[in-house]
Amino acid sequence: MSLFSAMAVSASGMSAQRTRAELLVENLANAETTRTPEGGPYRRKDAVFASQPMGAAFGSLFEEHLQEGVTVEEISLDSRPPERRYMPGHPDAGPDGYVAFPRIDPAADMVDLTGAARGFQANVAAIAAVKDMLMRSIDLFK
Amino acid sequence: MLSGIANDLERYMNLLSARQKVVASNIANADTPGYQTQDIDFEAEFRAAAGGTPAAFPVSGLPEKNDGNNVSLDREARLLAENGIRFNLASNLMRTQIQEIRAALQSGSNP
Numbered sequence: 554m555s556l557f558s559a560m561a562v563s564a565s566g567m568s569a570q571r572t573r574a575e576l577l578v579e580n581l582a583n584a585e586t587t588r589t590p591e592g593g594p595y596r597r598k599d600a601v602f603a604s605q606p607m608g609a610a611f612g613s614l615f616e617e618h619l620q621e622g623v624t625v626e627e628i629s630l631d632s633r634p635p636e637r638r639y640m641p642g643h644p645d646a647g648p649d650g651y652v653a654f655p656r657i658d659p660a661a662d663m664v665d666l667t668g669a670a671r672g673f674q675a676n677v678a679a680i681a682a683v684k685d686m687l688m689r690s691i692d693l694f695k
Numbered sequence: 696m697l698s699g700i701a702n703d704l705e706r707y708m709n710l711l712s713a714r715q716k717v718v719a720s721n722i723a724n725a726d727t728p729g730y731q732t733q734d735i736d737f738e739a740e741f742r743a744a745a746g747g748t749p750a751a752f753p754v755s756g757l758p759e760k761n762d763g764n765n766v767s768l769d770r771e772a773r774l775l776a777e778n779g780i781r782f783n784l785a786s787n788l789m790r791t792q793i794q795e796i797r798a799a800l801q802s803g804s805n806p
Contacts, residue, residue, distance in 0.1 A: 685779055
């Protein structure tokens with residue numbers, strides 16, 4: 554039944570957008586974090602999406618090539634050097650008095666967070682539309 | 696037993712659900728770098744005598760973002776609503792076909 558796999562595709566989109574939103578929230582929470590288990594300041598994380606062919610639910614090969622879900626392929630770490638602020642009194646200050654802070658722009662992350670929320674909503678709307686089609690098919694039995 | 700109209704309706708509904716799946720894929724990949732919007736040629740697929748598997752092809756003429764993705768959420772939202780309405784119409788038509796047969800059966804059992 555091809556409509557059920559359309560729901561699976563939308564669900565993969567919801568899951569990917571949720572992962573992205575979680576990473577963005579983590580970035581915002583750690584915008585001033587100077588200590589991490591790996592050492593050094595926190596580094597901004599972002600989700601890299603990749604499209605992924607979805608396996609059909611009941612082995613039906615019909616239309617399998619039509620459906621492409623989405624998956625989080627990797628979580629990329631910001632490779633830019635950290636932001637240096639002159640704070641000689643800070644416990645993590647280097648010998649020159651500069652402290653390495655994460656290079657995080659809260660405004661940019663908030664914009665991305667809004668985008669992730671809208672992407673999530675679009676997938677929810679797609680599921681609702683497909684569900685409506687399924688229910689109408691079931692109504693044919695009445 | 697169902698007439699040719701019902702067979703056409705069935706194919707129409709099958710194609711609509713295939714297209715809805717393509718739209719769902721496009722929406723799920725709205726933020727995937729390099730993803731190109733897919734669609735099926737609805738009229739050509741409907742005219743093709745054999746049901747077969749509809750072929751998806753990339754849609755041209757959509758503005759591309761910096762990451763090579765050209766999914767337009769406005770376009771997909773329109774198609775999502777349009778497919779839903781078309782499916783609604785087709786399922787109502789199909790219901791009248793079934794009701795005709797049911798009426799014929801009932802008139803036979805209760806003269």
